[in-house]
Amino acid sequence: MPFLTRPATEADRAAIRDLTRHTFSWGDYVMRNWDEWMADPAGTMLVAVDTEDIAIGLTRISMLSSTEAWVQATRVHQEHRRQGMAHQLVDEAIEWARDRGATVARLVIEGWNSASIGHVERLGFRKVSDWMMAERGVGDSSPVPEGNGGQRVRGAERLRPAPGAEADPAFMSWQRSPLARAARGLFPPRGWRWRALEVDDLRESARASEFLTGRPGWAIGGVSNDTFEVRWVETSPDDAYDLARSLVDAASDHPVERLEAKLVDVDWLTQAFRRVGCKLSGLHVFERAINRPVE
Ligand SMILES: CC(C)(COP(=O)(O)OP(=O)(O)OC[C@H]1O[C@@H](n2cnc3c(N)ncnc32)[C@H](O)[C@@H]1OP(=O)(O)O)[C@@H](O)C(=O)NCCC(=O)NCCS
Structure with missing residues (x-):
């Protein structure tokens, strides 16, 4: 019943x-x-x-x-x-x-939650992308000697707020990248929710000074309570480690205790964040098409 x-x-x-x-x-x-x-x-x-x-x-x-x-x-x-x-x-x-x-419903489940995975698969959801939550302490609360180890990155590597005009090149670069492919074009705008990234998301982040640029790439990152949250990155395998270091550095410019990055699970990207002292845990985004009734 x-x-x-x-x-x-x-x-x-x-x-x-x-x-x-x-x-x-x-x-x-x-x-x-x-x-x-x-x-x-x-x-x-x-x-x-x-x-x-x-x-x-x-x-x-x-x-x-x-x-x-x-x-x-x-x-x-x-x-x-x-x-x-x-x-x-x-x-x-x-x-x-x-x-x-x-036309589509999505949700995220942590890797360990087999009851929930069983429940959504039964409902016809299928896994569309794998993500990693990368976390570490920042500043005084950082017990992690790896990564920046208290040293600031060199000036050239520092991230600075990007102007809105960089939204288009950053978006085009990302669209062609293995990161966008693995992400299926999705990103987590705020909290535990994922949707398609639009170039306007980068423009809007620029207006909030949360669209960051530097030699190793681009990122969206900003402060939420005691955490510096990284919501999107665009970089290359060669530059990923430098970008991760720069993000730890950017976080330590703020009065936050933690860095938290939701990263699409591409090995060279997640390893770069591991190298700067982040702990990683797996997340899966699931999706189900919502069909319209035939008229
Ligand atoms: C996940 C949760 C919401 C499932 O609720 P539920 O009402 O028991 O789920 P349903 O009865 O609708 O289950 C439907 C199907 O899901 C799968 N499923 C549900 N619980 C499962 C479990 N513990 N292990 C394996 N499969 C499970 C089964 O295929 C099940 O069908 P079956 O009972 O005929 O085998 C519930 O276990 C819960 O509240 N968990 C804690 C909170 C949580 O993890 N929420 C999801 C966060 S993303």
């Missing part, structure tokens, strides 16, 4: 807090985003409820462009797993996105 589902409301806050308290060893990010998600007209959160109307499962979907939907935060209460609840929630969320013009 199908589960009872409905859009989440403010009244679900406490139940969802309980439900997501111990999702992962480090907790969960759902409540951190709750207010933003509830206010976002480009997305919806669906909950499955028990007979008392208490939330026992949830998922969220949002439109990242006019055709691209992003699924995240699928959670099912321990006692209700393996009964098809996540399957139903995500199916209904995709219907919501289809009604708003989505």
